[in-house]
Amino acid sequence: MAAIIETKDLTKIYHGGVKAVDNLNIQIEKGEIYSFLGPNGAGKTTTINMLTTRISPTSGTASVSGFDIRKDSYKIRRIIGVVPQDLTTDEDLSGYENLMMVSQFYDIRRQDASEKIDELLRLVDLVDASRRLVRTYSGGMRKRLELIAGLVHEPEILFLDEPTLGLDVQTRTQMWNYVRDIQERVGITIILTSHYLEEVDALSQRISIIDHGKVLVTDTSRNLKSSLKGDTVSLTFGSREDVDAMMKFTIANEIKDAGDNTVRIRIENSDSSLPEIMRFMTERGLIATRMTVTKPTLDEVFMEYTGKYIREAESTDGKKMMFNLRRLRN
Ligand SMILES: Nc1ncnc2c1ncn2[C@@H]1O[C@H](COP(=O)(O)OP(=O)(O)O)[C@@H](O)[C@H]1O
Ligand SMILES: [Mg+2]
Structure with a gap:
């Protein structure tokens, strides 16, 4: 066209x-x-x-x-x-x-x-x-x-x-x-x-x-x-050792140590891959204190390209605006 x-x-x-x-x-x-x-x-x-x-x-x-x-x-x-x-x-x-x-x-x-x-x-x-x-x-x-x-x-x-x-x-x-x-x-x-x-x-x-x-x-x-290569599973553990053990999970598209004892795993489809992750954890006695699964959204895409979520960008802009307004008044 x-x-x-x-x-x-x-x-x-x-x-x-x-x-x-x-x-x-x-x-x-x-x-x-x-x-x-x-x-x-x-x-x-x-x-x-x-x-x-x-x-x-x-x-x-x-x-x-x-x-x-x-x-x-x-x-x-x-x-x-x-x-x-x-x-x-x-x-x-x-x-x-x-x-x-x-x-x-x-x-x-x-x-x-x-x-x-x-x-x-x-x-x-x-x-x-x-x-x-x-x-x-x-x-x-x-x-x-x-x-x-x-x-x-x-x-x-x-x-x-x-x-x-x-x-x-x-x-x-x-x-x-x-x-x-x-x-x-x-x-x-x-x-x-x-x-x-x-x-x-x-x-x-x-x-x-x-x-x-x-x-x-x-x-x-x-x-x-789909360019994000799948869903994101975030797992937070109680100890550094558990994080290191989790990082050996190999079936992921991408696995990242995200800091704060959290491991972020990208998998094609969380519905079918979650059991794999659970089995891996059970076999090694790893217990997560927190677990979240996110399907790819446009906000994740925005994050991928800009390093920030658009909602965050909005709120910092809001703060900046308030700051500028206050400066104007003073
Ligand atoms: N008339 C103008 N004079 C000077 N700076 C401007 C003017 N209009 C917009 N800007 C600045 O240009 C940038 C882009 O603004 P804008 O195009 O309005 O963005 P958006 O529509 O995406 O919110 C901002 O930094 C804004 O402050
Ligand atoms: Mg505008």
Whole structure:
């Protein structure tokens, strides 16, 4: 399949020297849902802003549906839809009026616009609420409106920057169904960013893990997980001797002394290999004080490539932000 987006050493350095995006080289295929997964500050929004021609790159470039982001921004804007991280709809208008306003911006004939808007409202179950002021909408309804506001002019590519940020888990799952529906029915290419592992896992055909402005790996969720070579069994023992004895277990794909008297074993399939491990331990009289089994998750994949779990990265960023806020106030 042909790439609908291709970046070449795409780089953004902000004033003050922050390298937010660092020599990005990716290809996005027509019709796929493609995700950037990374913690706060990884460079996701900056990447989206360059691809949607809101900001220009410091060096490198990208083509979007054959157009160069440096030269053809006007053409690109006609064929892409953007749902930015921050809300853009007007609270003092109804949902319908908001969508009408977008269609006027794109010079769509009123009759065509009206038909398109009705169709989109149906797609995300907003028909009944469409004449109400947006300020009366719930968070989930508001996000659904934002989503279809990006589709009024029938774009080829839809960019969703953190489409469910701040929504509760249940509303988030609903939103995923709408996004999937849209991709299936409209057959559009969707590029989304998120720091929610479950979201990226549930929606994407392919995922790029991004951290400190660099894409570390790109693949399907399934391939990323299977690249970890199986499940992880962690065993903690009461003594050093037991750890040394356990390290002689040879049926593992990988066995590591993880410190704190803990041995971490990677095995193809924990369901069938656990008995082997138990037998090995019983024969040698090894008794674990703690035992956990984890199936590969995207967070483990994230750990493999970045050395940290994405949830941890999020919480340290939170602390950093608090620190910066406090510094600002002082
Ligand atoms: N306008 C800006 N000026 C200076 N630095 C910025 C600006 N916007 C973002 N940054 C910095 O660039 C990095 C990437 O930010 P961003 O692209 O927003 O990441 P993400 O969307 O993944 O959270 C962060 O370190 C952020 O502080
Ligand atoms: Mg962002």
